[in-house]
Amino acid sequence: MGLLTKGPRGTQDVLPKESYQWQVVEDAMRRICSAYGFKEIRTPVFEHTELFQRSVGETTDVVQKEMYTFQDKGGRSITLRPEGTAGAVRAMVEHGLYNDALPIKAYYFTSCYRYEKPQAGRLREFHQFGVEVFGAGAPSADAEVICLAKSVFDVLGVKNLSLEINSIGCPKCRAEYHKALKEYFQGYQDQLCETCLGRLNRNPMRILDCKSPVCSKIAEGAPVMLDYLCGECREHFEGVKTCLDTMGIAYTVNPTIVRGLDYYTKTVFEFVSTGIGAQGTVCGGGRYDGLVEEIGGPSMPSLGFGLGLERLMLVLAQPDSALAAVTPPTCDLYVASLGDKAKAQAFRLAELVRTTSLNAECDLVGRSLKAQMKYADKLGAKFSLVLGDSELEEQKAKVKNMATGEQKEISLGESFVDEFTQIYFDAQSSLSL
Template sequence: MELIKAQKGTQDLLPIQTGKWQVVEDVMRSEAKIHGFGEIRTPVFEDTRLFQRSVGETTDVVQKEMYTFNDKGGRSITLRPEGTAGVVRALLEHGLYNEGLPQKLYYFTSCYRYENTQAGRLREFHQFGMEMLGAPSPMADAELISIAKSIFDRLGVRSLRLEINSIGCPDCRAKYYEALKAYFSGYKDQLCETCLGRLERNPMRILDCKSPICSKIAAGAPRMLDYLCDECKEHFESVKSYLDAVKIEYNVNPAIVRGLDYYTKTVFEFVSGDLGAQSTVCGGGRYDGLVEEMGGQHLPALGFGLGMERLIMIMEKQNIEMPEPETCDIFIAALGEAAKVEAFRLAHSLQEYSIIAACDLNDRGLKAQMKYADKIGAKYTLVLGDNELESKKAMVKNMKTGEKEEVDLSKDFVEQFIVLQAKGEDDIAF
């Protein structure tokens, strides 16, 4: 029978890998808590119109990459390609804007995009995201950027560049669009088919095209920074002043527009040189018009998404030390039915004190049990048989040193084992 394998662009995370993810996630949860963010969890699939309306019809995500299908009721459903739209939908549906502003939310989420797979780019990928809804101040932009940087710093990630830009508001962007149309119209015969379609509807999307020819043409295009209105210019200058105040270094990069249509004003990316073509590990910005676009009241907002797979890749390439996965504290081997019952009882009593304890579940002989204990990395072993049950005495073996110490089974075994652990951690031989 043919072995069914994971689909292209997906991967299994095995226990040896998930330990690394948990370390990273713990840092992210801690940082979110410090800044007053609460966790939100949204469905993996949504009404397709949600993403068409929020992400933008002219983006590659909507045009080429979404996993969209009709369900049994004939409704068009899409697996989420990003996290922000679902969060805004939940905010409106549940009236979270009535619970005090800003609403600070974070999430760990899986996302789905049908695209060519390569290192750092999968069809199912995972993000840590933070959204701040109802926060118009440029201070909020700087806070969000500082949180992302703090996560990288706490994890020991090196050599990341922070690049920022402003893509203005609808008012000043209208003038910029006209300038872009005039510029790109001179290259109609060279633009790819997709960018020709963008020329009239959203010329700024051309700046984000991955085609080498379009990218070369875009390099000489007008810059949004030269078209900012006074309010947008003041906002951007304030963001920079707040970043300067906390000594966060940045580079103003006029080429950053981000790949989703809902962004306004501040956009930013943390870029790594360790990822090849997929250099962006974290990206985000302000989306002041999205809540209103989705049927709510005007509510300034901003957020970012941080790619988990890409972050782990960077950490591995930089040889950042990660804690070793926790292994079994003690394996209790048993010979005979009565000993099996006692082994199960002892393991259960240890587990109640959060001690990682195990006993044999496969009716193996003693030699096979000890071999299994070695495979699972048991730090200590205890062997129970008729003699041990009768005498109420047994030997606990330190698997690293080979040293043994007798324990009294008629007394509290948990207490005795905790003492042994403490002695072992202090490198005191018994």
């Protein structure tokens, strides 16, 4: 009988032999978030569609072309989350977290869903690590969020990465910019794609984010937002740059960055890799000072970023990355057995070792003793112990160091765990000398 079905297009499986790498990356992110005072938030995989229509923006590609939207059995329009920020803001407002001490700092690991052409680093189901800060309006907050992202890349040994920043202003100064953009793009109406023609009157800034080669070429000559910033937005952007300069973080001002979501204001930024092809943006974020109020909360300055884990794993697949030197966890002790009584005792000893958080294995499939030892080798067991009738009778056995061949006698009684852990950690200490 053949395979019933394959995984849906645009999805991927993370197999047991690969998942430890994801765990290493996620553990590093959790440690860094803790150092910065961030706490984890978890939100549903689906939300009411209007949340994303209002927050992400009806003129964005995400809303117009990419969302997985359906009617549930109650006739409600439901959408699988295309990004993490909107759900985090909704949860913050719904539960009144804005009444807590500010700023509120939250991070998350989340799956997201967008219907688009699958390619390297761009899947229909993908995963994000994200952080959100609610209630912080100072330029130093922007710099801290950027610094947190950089800390993740530094700890993981990511190389060939550049930081690009821009300011897209506030609604006040953006109104004047939109007039200038509209006037500019009206001169190219006969060349713009159908989607951008629809954006021309509603949100001409979205044309700058169009992936069409023709529209992208036209956009190269468009007015630049930095020339239209109001005094407050200009001062804020200069403050962000000053903070980054103070921390010694290199960056490039890229006036073409607008991000693909409508909720952004003022600072926007991207970390771009040169080693994974066209889809080089590994992390992107910025301010969204009007989003909390848009969703129904109080006026509250906020900001954050989303980091694509699949794209990050592509970067970390390079042979000189820190992750390349990380090896999967292996078996610390394999307890082999010969006979039914020995098999029961092997299970007991393995359970005792596991209480110390060490990894222990024993036979579960009825292998011969020879086959068990071959299996221990395949597991990469650091130590092995063989139980038979004589070992059970004497309540003693020999623990073998699989790397050196050295054997030490050990009691099978109450002192077993203490004796084994002493042997184990003595051997680990000698390896580190």
